[in-house]
Amino acid sequence: MSVPFSGALRRSGGIVSAIGKQLKSVNLKGVKRITVQFDPFAENVKSTREFLFLLSTPKVAGTNPKCVVKPEIVCDRQPANIKFALIESAQEQAKVKEIRFNSDNLNTLELLQLCNKHVSSLAPREEITNKVLTKAEKQKLAGGAGGGKKATKKK
């Protein structure tokens, strides 16, 4: 009597690949401004600073060039927080004007997961308007209509 297989076939790549995977799905199209506020001498700001760095990478910043990331340094030891100010369509969808993460007790991976869960889902969906047809696609469309004759001719 054998026990059915349970578990993973592939080994996980660790926390770094988990962060990379989350980063790939970050979409800031629904945000118009991000304010990252922290006190550099407070405890537990490492994850906030790492998150700020990851937001400034070209790939993430390229999802929405209009979105401004503003780091704010405070000096009164208050806990770190990250505020996302949403665009109008995202505000209607989420029924809130801005989303705030209190990042004092969250690590970088959790911050990214929460960001994907709450913020990336509010990105407006893109509609493909002018699709340019390639020659092969045009032939296919035309070939469907008058196909038989052309096929015999080629032969």
Add this chain to the structure above:
Amino acid sequence: MTTLIQRSLPLAKTSTPALQFLRFRGKINIQRPKAPHYERARVVAVTQPKYPELPKAKSCFKTRAERTKQQQENPYNEIIAREVRNWLEHSRLVAFFHLNSITADDIFRVRVQLHKQNLHLKSYGSKIIEQAVKNTQYEAILPLFHSNHCIVFSPDTQKTAALLRIVRRVPQMVLLGGIVEETMLNRNQFVAYAQMPGLHAAQAQLVQTLNQAPGHLIQQLQAHQNSFVQVLDVHAKNQVKEETPEST
């Protein structure tokens, strides 16, 4: 002669052993070795070396390479730590920045602009800075190095305004704090220090304030004489004006 030796000393007899050639032109087999005889296998099993293994709790999540490797610290780290301590002790102005994602081109441009103002942009690993700074008076700067960072050193303190002017054009550099003349300043204090006038200007202002009270006293003492002189001046001018039209 040799046969004589061989007959007298039987142990000196040498004969070539029987040679059986195993290899003849073909490739040798190492991928499918023959299973050893039981006796040979027993000897091999007994003579296998046994290496001591660390207690599992410490080495649970480490790979085999990490478990067997002995950690040795690189002595070059000590040299770089000494360099960091040197920079910290001999610069009167030190500024710490958080560094966001920036291209090498851009950071080079910033480095050149800073260099023209005698400001030196440096960056070191957090372990090295910890080694350099722990148990010294600069220990308070350690929390700033948990993430991507850079440090700017300068031997003169008058360049804070220039530094902030250059860094304002670079959105990727975020000022966290600084050390000015052995005093640790947070960001707001650093910016306020940059906006203050220099030491000479402050000294001149102090002298002016100190001179205000006695200056006021002198002004009051000389008030009557000054007003008398002014009245005489006006009177003299009027007389001159009256004389000149009469002469013409």
